[in-house]
Every structure is written in C-alpha cells, then in structure tokens.
Amino acid sequence: MILVTGGCGFIGSAFVLRWLAQSQEPLLNLDLLTYAGHPGNLAAVQGDARYHFCRGDIGDAALVAKLLAEHKPRAIVNFAAESHVDRSIADPLAFARTNVMGTLGLLQEALAYWRALDAGAAAAFRFVHVSTDEVFGSLAPDAAAFSETHPYQPNSPYSASKAASDHFVRAWHHTYGFPALITNCSNNYGPRQFPEKLIPLMVHNALRGLPLPVYGDGQQVRDWLFVDDHCSALEAVLERGRVGETYNIGGRSERTNLQVVHTICSVLDELRPQAHGAPHAQLVKHVTDRPGHDRRYAIDDRKIEAELHWRPAVAFEQGIRATIEWYLANADWVESVTSGSYRQWVERQYKGLAKAA
Ligand code: NAD
Numbered sequence: 001m002i003l004v005t006g007g008c009g010f011i012g013s014a015f016v017l018r019w020l021a022q023s024q025e026p027l028l029n030l031d032l033l034t035y036a037g038h039p040g041n042l043a044a045v046q047g048d049a050r051y052h053f054c055r056g057d058i059g060d061a062a063l064v065a066k067l068l069a070e071h072k073p074r075a076i077v078n079f080a081a082e083s084h085v086d087r088s089i090a091d092p093l094a095f096a097r098t099n100v101m102g103t104l105g106l107l108q109e110a111l112a113y114w115r116a117l118d119a120g121a122a123a124a125f126r127f128v129h130v131s132t133d134e135v136f137g138s139l140a141p142d143a144a145a146f147s148e149t150h151p152y153q154p155n156s157p158y159s160a161s162k163a164a165s166d167h168f169v170r171a172w173h174h175t176y177g178f179p180a181l182i183t184n185c186s187n188n189y190g191p192r193q194f195p196e197k198l199i200p201l202m203v204h205n206a207l208r209g210l211p212l213p214v215y216g217d218g219q220q221v222r223d224w225l226f227v228d229d230h231c232s233a234l235e236a237v238l239e240r241g242r243v244g245e246t247y248n249i250g251g252r253s254e255r256t257n258l259q260v261v262h263t264i265c266s267v268l269d270e271l272r273p274q275a276h277g278a279p280h281a282q283l284v285k286h287v288t289d290r291p292g293h294d295r296r297y298a299i300d301d302r303k304i305e306a307e308l309h310w311r312p313a314v315a316f317e318q319g320i321r322a323t324i325e326w327y328l329a330n331a332d333w334v335e336s337v338t339s340g341s342y343r344q345w346v347e348r349q350y351k352g353l354a355k356a357a
C-alpha cells in the first residue's frame with residue numbers, strides 16, 4: 001500500500017481518486033483536515049475497502065510511527081501543506097509549522113521506518129515530496145523557464161517554507177541515502193480547488209455577480225497545469241523516477257492573470273449568462289497588489305519528458321472549460337466548503353484591498 005498525506009485537499013484528493021480508479025493497491029490517507037481539507041472530496045471512495053483514512057498531523061511523530069508500523073507502505077507521497085500565498089503573508093508561522101517542521105517530522109519517522117525494512121523492501125521504497133515552482137522565485141518576461149538547476153530564490157513566506165522543506169528532503173537523501181524524490185510543479189487548476197485560489201475564486205464571485213479582484217495590473221504570468229496531468233506526472237515520478245532527483249512539472253500554458261480571468265468570464269457568458277445580459281468581464285476590479293508578488297513563473301519540463309516520457313495532455317482552454325463545468329454542476333460542494341471561516345477569510349483579505357485600489 002501507499003501512504004498519501006494531505007489527501008483531502010485539492011491535489012491530494014485528485015491523486016487518491018485517480019489511484020483507486022486505476023490500481024488495486026490500497027492507500028492510506030493521513031490528513032489533519034485543516035480549513036483546506038474536505039472529506040467530501042473523497043466521498044466517492046468512502047466504504048471502499050482499499051481506502052484507509054486517518055485524521056492527524058504529519059508532524060505527530062508517534063502517530064506517523066504507528067501508522068507506518070501498522071500499514072507498512074511501500075511509498076509515501078507528501079502533499080500535506082499550507083498552500084495559499086496570501087494566507088502565508090497573513091500568518092507565516094502556520095506555514096513554518098506544517099511545511100517545515102511537519103515535513104521534517106515526517107522525514108524522521110520515514111527514515112526510521114525505511115532503515116528497519118528488509119533489503120528488498122528498502123530498495124523499493126520511495127518518498128515523493130510534492131513541491132512548487134515558487135521556490136525558484138520570479139522570472140523576467142523574456143527569461144528562460146525554470147529548470148531543475150535554477151537557484152532557489154523564494155520570495156513569499158509560503159515559498160520560503162516549501163524551499164526549506166525541499167532542502168530537508170534533499171539532505172535526507174544526501175546524508176542518509178533516503179530514497180526521496182522532489183517534484184516542483186506550476187499552478188494547478190481543476191475540480192475541488194478551494195475557492196481562495198485565483199480560478200475557483202473568480203468562478204465563485206462571477207456566479208454571484210461579485211467583483212473579480214485582480215491584484216495590481218493583472219499582468220503576472222503563471223503556467224497552468226490541469227490537476228489530473230499533475231497526478232499522472234506524480235505517478236510517473238513514483239514508479240520510474242530516479243532516487244535523489246528533482247523533476248519540474250508544468251502545463252505548457254503560460255497565461256497572464258487577466259487572460260485567465262477573461263477566459264473564465266467568456267466561458268461563463270456562454271454557459272451561465274448574467275440575468276441582465278451584461279458580460280461577466282464587467283465585474284473585473286483591479287485591487288491593491290499582493291506584497292512581494294512574483295511576476296512570472298514558467299517551467300522547463302524537458303527533463304521529465306526525456307526521462308519519464310511524461311507531458312501534459314490537457315490544453316488550458318479544454319481544462320478551464322471542464323473546470324468551470326464542474327463548478328457549475330457541483331454547487332453543493334461549493335456551498336459545503338464556503339462556510340463561516342471562508343467568509344471571514346474573504347472579508348479580511350479583500351475588504352482593505354478594494355478600498356486601497
Ligand atoms: P490544499 O491546501 O488544497 O490541501 C492541503 C491538504 O493538506 C489539506 O487537506 C489539509 O487538511 C492537509 N494538511 C495541512 N496541514 C497538514 C498537516 N500538518 N498534517 C496533515 N495534513 C495537513 O493544497 P493543494 O493545493 O492540494 O497542494 C498540495 C501540495 O501541492 C502542497 O504541498 C502544495 O505546496 C503543492 N503545490 C500546490 C500547487 C497548486 O497550484 N495548488 C502547485 C504546486 C505545488
């Protein structure tokens with residue numbers, strides 16, 4: 001069996017659903033169920049005998065040791081993290097706790113477990129650490145895309161915490177020979193993304209006729225990766241990646257934020273026009289920029305294509321339409337995750353920005 005952490009979040013749940021749809025191998029999901037973790041994301045596999053769930057913290061050494069001893073996984077895929085840049089600006093210590101200390105605690109227990117395995121099981125064991133392209137910092141408009149050897153230059157508390165976790169994972173391999181691999185991927189989008197992130201927030205607000213808050217000039221560039229493509233890349237890294245290596249994963253879909261928002265607006269104009277007929281783009285509102293906002297991320301994915309024969313399969317225009325259709329068809333899900341605490345976050349994050357714009 002494999003152990004997945006953070007499997008109730010956006011990417012983790014896509015990975016779990018895909019895994020259990022494709023493989024007979026059981027899976028244990030360790031998730032703390034923070035504001036970002038929703039057991040409903042995995043409703044489709046509740047009751048499946050291959051699916052096991054434990055609510056808990058990756059940094060809880062006793063719990064992790066017990067789970068490893070009981071379930072004896074052949075691999076760990078570590079998704080668990082605090083993941084939202086704006087929240088990291090508001091509360092950086094939470095990011096240090098989970099992304100740095102939590103990952104370190106998980107590594108410690110995984111190392112002890114791996115060392116006690118017999119030779120065959122130890123040779124087959126893998127620890128895949130899911131990280132981000134944000135650790136590389138920001139690119140000029142015409143600069144070459146991030147390769148795996150690009151220097152680490154994290155700019156936000158979030159990316160600094162992920163960079164720290166990457167360094168520990170790397171050190172575990174270098175010092176102890178621990179069979180770890182790191183992936184650095186670009187912005188994911190798709191079903192079940194919490195509506196604090198750009199794409200689901202814009203869909204959520206547009207459907208309610210609320211302002212679409214674009215930070216600064218909206219010319220920041222991200223490389224959008226459909227979440228199922230990310231999961232297939234992680235499977236390739238888990239099964240065929242070389243131990244001790246890092247792999248960049250991207251969507252080959254660089255877009256400015258304004259391009260993304262306008263695409264969402266035109267798809268919604270077609271699928272769910274406003275009652276009064278006005279285009280959704282009229283809701284766009286430029287607000288105060290994010291502090292330290294990275295201008296551009298772009299991924300050079302030649303290594304994963306050459307070594308593991310992986311490339312993204314979903315074009316942005318196809319993926320964004322499928323994503324918007326999913327949100328339109330799953331209003332109950334949106335309702336269930338946009339509770340009081342979500343509303344408090346939105347109030348706190350956007351009230352001041354709009355006034356200052
Ligand atoms: P998410 O915020 O949607 O989900 C995170 C999950 O981790 C939640 O289920 C949460 O309950 C769980 N969690 C948080 N702290 C935990 C802890 N201490 N112990 C156990 N579980 C805990 O995140 P996501 O967008 O699905 O991202 C998953 C991973 O991918 C993260 O490591 C993130 O840094 C990385 N990543 C995300 C993106 C993206 O675009 N979303 C891009 C690159 C990398």
Ligand code: DAU
Nearest residue numbers: 083084085132133134186187196197198213214215220257
């Ligand atoms: O690049 C990978 C990273 O992508 C992941 O590591 C992070 O976990 C993930 O959250 C994401 O980070 P970003 O900061 O790029 O994603 P976010 O959706 O928050 O913002 C995308 C862009 O949109 C960014 O330039 C900020 C901008 N934005 C975002 C929000 C929420 C807005 O203009 N308005 C908004 O309201």
